Amino acid sequence: MSTVLGVAAPLNHGKYLDLPFLIELRLVGEYGLRCKRELWRVQYALSRIRNAARDLLTLDEKNPRRIFEGEALLRRMNRYGLLDESQNKLDYVLALTVENFLERRLQTLVFKTGMAKSIHHARVLIRQRHIVGRQVVNIPSFMVRVDSQKHIDFSLTSPFGGGRPGRVKRKNQRAAAKKAAGGDGDDEEDE
Template sequence: MGDPRRMRKKYESPKKPWERTLLETELRLLGEYGLKNKRELRSLEATLRSMRKVARSIFALPEEERIKKTAELSAKLKRMGLIGEGATIDQVLELSTKNLLERRLQTVVYRRGLANSIYQARQFITHGHVMVDERVIKKPGKLLRAHEENLVKINPKSSLADPGHPLWSSR
């Protein structure tokens, strides 16, 4: 059977957790993007930190290897929808947590008008009312790729798919 994998934190706590400006910005992001707790925010910050770390390490490489690694990193971030065509390493280093928060399924559902609030979008996702490319996804924190953003829709088997549902009649 094998040993179960070791569970590790996917985030890192701040060095000064009670700093006023940090608390205010975190609270604002939690409310704006409908996050359940700060762990979700810190997990995205850790993801962004690792992307920046890779981008900074590219500067130390020899020229031919730098070109190859830059192309790989920019292709990955372009697939994720974080950068556009022909982006430079400097643009990768300028990415913020908000860029990643905008890629979450919960945010995309709300921005596309499938829910009245960001919290309702989270509820629709966890209850299985939302599909991405013919697959029901129940994780509001899923980072959507660029091509998946247009494939987000209401599950046809859901009660929300009925045109007479109160959600649609109120609009």
């Protein structure tokens, strides 16, 4: 320990932070997050939910506030698919992890359903407005509800969803049409 103006400061900065750093880095890579701030946002939301559940668990079983707010919290967790219907106690809310939340993101669900080649490709498809629920969503961190999960599909205007073909495919179609019409197709004329 060295002291500067009477304040003790550790000499070896950051050694004890090595394990949380590696855990965060693994989650960022596994779920295709842009930066650690996205992970920290999820951690903060989880801590708020767990604090609310912990606060409600301190109240009496018959307390109207515990009954009303506890049911609302459990209903919200069930709606987002974070808890099963059979898990209807506040103790299960305390057992939630960051991974449970990250599994319900639109980006993860697009990748898990096989619509994207990788988790990063899923993020690109969402940002480029190819993915649609009942409406087009271009936010990769969108939390998908259980009843909305079946509506995840390609947009009708997307080349992936049978819409207008992309630039390269249109160029290849023009070249094939020119070749079929009797042209040799060697001369590249852009129109």
